[in-house]
Amino acid sequence: MSAPSFSLVGLGPIINRWKYFVAGAVALAAVVSVVVALLLPNQYRSTAVFIPTNPQTADPDRLLDQDKEMGTRLELGGRAEDLDRVITIGESQPVADVVIKKFDLYKHYHAGAPGTDAADNYVLSEFSSNLSIVHNERDAIELTFIDKDKQLAAAVANAMVRAIDSVNQQLTLENRRTVLALYRQRYEYLSTSFERSRRELVGARRRYGIFGLEMQGRYLAKQLIETEAALRKAEASGGDVAGLKRSLRGLTRADAGNLINLESYVAGTDSLAMFTTRVTDLQTRLIAARSAYETAELSIKGRLSSVYLVQKAYPATKKFKPVRSLIVLGSVLLTFALSVVFIALLELYRYNRPGAMRPA
The missing domain is CATH 1.10.287 (Helix Hairpins)
Structure with missing residues (x-):
């Protein structure tokens, strides 16, 4: 006997027979997703935009080049090595530790007292997941931080820029002192x-x-x-x-x-x-x-700055996420699809069960 075939058109009668089940599942999913979406805190995003400068123009390291400007004018970067260096510094753990301690993010993330591996890893993971440092198409660096506190998000983003600037200066400070001598x-x-x-x-x-x-x-x-x-x-x-x-x-x-x-x-x-x-x-x-x-x-x-700040981070005027309507709509559609799959499999099982009535 040939196996029965199913089509999307054949799902209509099945859904109709199970309409109360499907409707109940979709309604329950809608209620739960609405509650969950309302309980989710608003997340705000603040972005600072800056351009790294060429550190050689801030260093007095051209002793024999007396006919040119020696460190008196900062040249904007945009060079691959300057951009990579700044991004690497921003994503480094020492910079993250400085900002985490400055804003007491252990307390903000409810991670407990610092010093334990679990608390340190949790805070560092949360901080890294909320931080983004990218090189945009205009050869500038966009540093973004996300948090439920809009004021804190802007403050952390600006503090990150200052920390990157400080570390970037320290990389050449010893050489600059030697050259000054x-x-x-x-x-x-x-x-x-x-x-x-x-x-x-x-x-x-x-x-x-x-x-x-x-x-x-x-x-x-x-x-x-x-x-x-x-x-x-x-x-x-x-x-x-x-x-x-x-x-x-x-x-x-x-x-x-x-x-x-x-x-x-x-x-x-x-x-x-x-x-x-x-x-x-x-x-x-x-x-x-x-x-x-x-x-x-x-x-x-x-202490000349090693970055040119194009735009400092400001507190966001609207939330970045969650998109509650999308959460509810996605939950309803997913529940409906899973319900249809479930009842279709159930009907198929009943159809193929031994002793079940089959059409001639």
């Missing part, structure tokens, strides 16, 4: 070199009697021309030739006693030019090094 050493070295070169320049000026290369060269040329012209006139007219020769010797020879003379000027020109160039260069580098050191010191002491 290098900046200080560089400034001290240039300061010592500048002072030594300046003293050498002053000593060379005294030794050669040169106090201004350009003006002194013009003075010597003028005096030599005038003295030599006067000497030629004196030789022609019988004037004070000896005195003019002594004056000319004093202007040209270093051993003649004149402080300013051509021999010393010529001998000291190259040395003075080299010393002057050296001192000028060291002075420029010293000023730049001092400025860089002060900027680096300010950067470390000022």
